Amino acid sequence: MASDVAARCIDHLASVDRQPSCGDVDAAALCRALREPAPEHGVALEPLLDSLFRDWIPRSFTTIGPGYFAYIPGGGIYPAALADFIADTTNRYTGVWQAAPALVQLEANALDWLRAWMGFPPEARGLFTTGGSMATFNAIVCARERHLGAEIRRGVLYTSDQAHHSVLKSAKLAGIMPDRVRAIESDDRFRLRIDVLREAIAADRRSGLTPCAVVSTAGTTNTGAVDPLDQVADVCDGEGMWHHIDGAYGAFFYLCDDLRDTLRGLPRADSLTLDPHKGMFLPYGTGALLVRDGAALRAAHEATAAYLPAMPHPEDFYDPSQHGPELSRGFPGLRVWLSVKLFGAAAFRGAIAEKRALTLDAARSVASLPGIVMDAAPELSLFAFHLTWPGATRSEEDAATQALMEKTTALGRVMVTGCTAHGRFLGRVCVLSFRTHQREIDALVEDLAASIQDIVPKAALR
Ligand SMILES: Cc1ncc(COP(=O)(O)O)c(C=O)c1O
Structure with a gap:
């Protein structure tokens, strides 16, 4: 079965140049026809692969194509799929350190590479997520815990009118409702206006509210604008607020020497969303969060149960379930680790x-x-x-x-x-x-x- 699947995948990749940039996605009738109850008895793999590769996969945006300039491309490098294959086949448990210490260490290494690339300090900690949205959600939870505690309704979050809609969604999921999110006007280059931000913070303070966080963007989805990250960091320092940067699209450009100035201030953030399924070309399902004060990420998630292996384990070891909301989970770090090891930074x-x-x-x-x-x-x-x-x-x-x-x-x-x-x-x-x-x-x-x-x-x- 593995050989058959691999052969189909390789043929698919080999034809990527010839696949239309966008398949026929006007497929409502097809989707209705596909609905079916769970089959009582199994069938052979071959006809299922036929349908997938011949009929269904082509009816989609060709996101892996070289001509894909839509939305935010990524591509999906192939060895990451092999990492997933290994991870899913061996199905080891990476939720708690004790269950697979060496594997969790590989994930910690991969997170630490991201940390170093982004200029975050060694005490920063991170988390692999399914994407940028979940990373931002988690960052806002950290900011809320740090600055609001139980006083959630008083908290106000600021972002720009160009921010990705996942910011508003994340705020809401984190308990900061839309009436406490300010979409700050952007300038003629689509960047958050610092003067308007300062005025909005002052106005909210006068009303007895608690400005708690600014979410700026390193590369907006609409036009690629980079907010004045360094100036936002100054505002947050002065006001005692959390600065989260949504770098889902743009953070990996910090690796380009000639863009360090454009992205100046990025390493000063309290937290940073990264999307390796964009800027590292990995398959969808690979997001990451870095939090400058690793203890803040841990404080937001730390929990244990009597049935789990005894805590604590040695301090210097990373434990995914103590730094994120999930307990049972796949092994998302392997696709990042294997890809970086194979190709090199x-x-x-x-x-x-x-x-x-x-x-x-x-x-x-x-x-x-x-x-x-x-x-x-x-x-x-x-x-x-x-x-x-x-x-x-x-x-x-x-x-x-x-x-x-x-x-x-x-x-x-x-x-x-x-x-x-x-x-x-x-x-x-x-x-x-x-x-x-x-x-x-x-x-x-x-x-x-x-x-x-x-x-x-x-x-x-x-
Ligand atoms: C700037 C920005 N932020 C956040 C997101 C959401 O990331 P994800 O789709 O990985 O959840 C995107 C997605 O395109 C984005 O471009």
Whole structure:
């Protein structure tokens, strides 16, 4: 069975260049037809694999494709799948240190590598999560415990109007309701405005509330904006507040020497969301949280039960269930550990620097296409733009820019998506798949150019 599955997967990967950038996802009828009760008796593996690889997997966004510039790409490096295979087959218990000490140590090593890469101090601790959303949720729990204790309703959290919606969701899950979350206005480069932040904090203090945390973003999903992290850190220091950075998209760009200045202040955060399934190209399901004061992460989660192995074990050993909400869990650290051991840190740094360089090239070419206005130049590896022509109204520009994303994607070589920010529809390109190289950038520019030819004259005639 393992050989059959591996052969299918390898064939799938071998054809990735030829797969359309976006499969036919208009699949409501198919999904209805797929509903069925649990089968009473099993069937052979082969026909199941046939259906999966022939009928169902292709009807999806080709997220592993080299031409995937939509949303935030990642790609999914293959050895991580092998790590999962080992982890799931051996099914060892990594919830508590005593049950698999050496394996838990590998996970601790992988977390410590992330810590060192992000410039966090040795006493920082972390947690592998299923993604960025869960990391941010956990960070807000730490901030709440530290600054509010039982007085949750008085606490106020600040973020920007460009923050990912997982911030609001996380706050709510952590007991900080939407009426206690302030979406601070962003500037013309989509970055959180420090002056507005300071005013909002002061106003809440005057009302008897307790400003407790700021969630800034190192690379927004909409336009790739990096908030003024260092200045937010100053505000939080001065106000005695927790500073969490959502680096789900952008944190790994801290590995690029030439972006240290853009991301200045990142290592000063109280906590940081990382998404190795984005910036380390791992498969979905790999997020991570770092907390500067490891004791704060532990304090938020520490718990034991009489039936578990006796606590405490030696202080210097990491224990996942004492640093996160889960007890029984898989072994998420193995995919990170194996990938870094196999390729080495330099390969990850090199790949992320390549994506950055490709983005600068792509942005230069896209900016020179007829009718393109660059709304957000790349700070990291994402840029956003809209389409215009003489006499165009805002709503015509919005519709044309949306059509540009759709038509370009329909050509099949690349997939691009848009967003709405500051009241207009923006096209966006995010370069973050490890499979993307110059060839796909050329295809992107060619297909955008061809689609513009198709759209602008028609729109201008309306
Ligand atoms: C900036 C940012 N924050 C948070 C998230 C949520 O991360 P996840 O989808 O891994 O939960 C994303 C996802 O794209 C993101 O771009």
